[in-house]
Amino acid sequence: MDSTPSRQGREVFRHAGRVRFSRGVLTLFVAAFLVLFTLFVTLPVVSLFLRISPEAFFRSLAEPVVIDALSLSLTTATASTAIVVLFGTPLALVNARHEYPGRALVDTLTDLPIVLPPAVAGIALLMAFGRRGVVGQYLNEFGISIAFTTVAVILAQVFVASPFYIRQARASFEAVDRIYEDAARTLGASPPTVAIRVTIPLAWGGLVSGAILSFARALGEFGATIMFAGNFQGRTRTMPLAIYTTMQGDLDAAISLAIILVMISFVVIAAVKVITRRKF
Amino acid sequence: MLAFRAVRQLRDFVLDLALSVRPGETLVLIGENGAGKSTVLNLISGILTPDEGEITLGDKILFSSEERINVPPESRNIGHLFQSYALFPHMTVAENVAFGLRCRRLPEPEIKRAVAEQLAVMKISELADINVGRLSGGQRQRVALARALVLEPDLLLLDEPLAAVDMRAQSAMRRELRERIRETGIPCIIVTHNLRDAVELGDRLCLIEDGRLFADGRPEEVLGMRENGFIASFVG
Incomplete structure (x- = not known):
């Protein structure tokens, strides 16, 4: 027992x-x-x-190919992010708040560049805006040529980076409680005022982190750029293209550029983390 | 004077009712959850649109399916307090109260003066620069009321105005709310689940059941209809 x-x-x-x-x-x-x-x-x-000593790193920072690539990358990525935000914000807001025929199609199309291989994006842009492209042939008659210019770099970046912002912006707008918008309307705000003074401020964190992600994607753009814009120093040779080019001769320059991109990536991740954590 | 007649298809039934509010009168809407009380307020303030009907406030037609008139909510000048108060979380108390005045593009000094005056009347001047996230239920109620009253609305819609105020403060807040409504003389519609709200705030009581007006009269008349299941449980 x-x-x-x-x-x-x-x-x-x-x-x-x-x-x-x-x-x-x-x-x-x-x-x-x-x-x-x-x-x-x-x-x-x-x-x-x-693989690189600090002295070699700072020495290659002074090389023209590095300086040109760095300044070109920063200006084009800034420009393309601005374009994406300018066009993407209204689009995301409309799709988050309004039902209309074809909305699902618009959503799918704006997401398309995420799954499209960059090389495909490059050749597609060339077929559209190249000298004999669908749109490009008419632009050419007015003496405007886009392919193989800095504008082409920006267009390629907008193409591949826009979904990162638009998806995030749409999700952030959807997360804003409609009751605030209704309240604002009854207090006398027209729909555009509601968007500017209520919806956008409440979605702000998501919008900024979306823009940062889009900027990072634009900064890293390689495939579409090299096909649609070419690889000309100072005009279309952005940092990823410069890494690819210098790797064959001046490995130090390639590594220095890579290190700068790594540092920017870290700042981007940290910034997105800090911003998305902030809540009202 | 508000005259309201509207039909609207809701998920479970058709809302179809007519009601009116006389100048300076406070009308209380009671009824089961989901009977359509809040929907009536949303139809009046313009957040929702009737399928057909007519809504007039004073000599203004706000909505008419016949004449194809639909004044947007921002032009109706109706104060609408939501159950959750819907204070803008990214603004301070003063900015919340100033919101409607800013939309009307009043000069800044005038906005400042009107906001300060309204905050003083509502006894929340010391909260002016506080973010609304840090307010208690009672304080939120005051801010929401101040935000609506500073615009001198032609009609005030209150959805469960005291539901988020904690029990101990409720009767004081209710007394204060009644005084504010009387002082301003603004006609008012209040949706409530609370018997004391109905008795102490209402000049007239409407019982809504499944989107239809079931009873309309002085509070003691309506509350005397004990044969009605809702009234019986409401009075307890």
Whole structure:
């Protein structure tokens, strides 16, 4: 009689031991997996910093090919982000708030560049805006040619980066409670005033992080740019193109440019994290 | 004087009713959840549009399906307080109260003066620069009321005005609300679940059931209709 509880007790104890053991194995396995994966992502990035001395890094920052690429990239990515925000904000707001025939189609089309390979985007842009393209041939008659110019760089960036902003903007607008918009209307605000003074401020965090993501994507654009805009220093050779070009001769310049892009990426991730965490 | 007659298809039934509010009168709407009380307020302020009907306020036609008139909410000059108060979370108390005046493009000094005056009347001057996220239920109610009253509306719509105010403060707030409504003389429609709201605030009581007007009269008349299931449970 009195031995039964203690045998049960031992059983329970042994069972608990088994659970603890298998949980330990699982933890170890998951930890190893996490470490391996994190290393796989970080090691290549760290290697960039290990392959170049600080002196060589700063020396190549003074090279014209690097300076040109850096300033071209920053100006074109800024311009394309501005265009995306200007056109994308009303589009996202309308699609978030209004039902109209063809809305689903517009949504799908604005998302298309995310899944489209950049090389396809490049040749498609060329077929549209190239010298003999669908639109380009008419522009050409007015003496306007877009392909292989800085404008082409911006167009390629707008094309590939716009979905990042528009998706985020739409989601942020949808997250704004309509009751605030209704209240604003009854207080005397017309629909445009409601958008400017209520909806956009309430969606602000999401809009800014969408714009930052879109800027980062524009900064990294390679495939569509090299096909549609070419690779001319100072005009169309953005940082990714300059990395590709200098890699064959001046590896230090390529690594320096890569390091700058890595640093910008880190700032972007940090900025998005900080901004999206802020809540009213 | 508000005259309201509207038909609108809702999810479960057709809302079809007519009611009116005389100058300076306070009308209280009671009824089950989902009977269409808040919908009536939304139709009057213009957030929702009737399928057909006519809404007039004073000598202004706000909506008429026959004459194809539909004045947008921003031009109706009706104060609408939502159950959740819907204070703008990205603005301070003073900015919330100034919102409607800014939409009317009044000169800045005039806005400042009107806001300060309204905050003083509502006894919330010390909250002017506080973000609305940090207010209590009672304070929110005052800010929402100030935000509507500063515009001197022709009609005031209050949806469960005291529901978010905590129990202990409710009777004081109710007394104060009644005084403010009397002082301003603005006609008023109040939606409520609370018997004391109905008795103490209402000049007239309307019972709405499934989108139709079931009873309309002085509070003691309507509340005397004990044979009605809702009234019986409402009076308790």
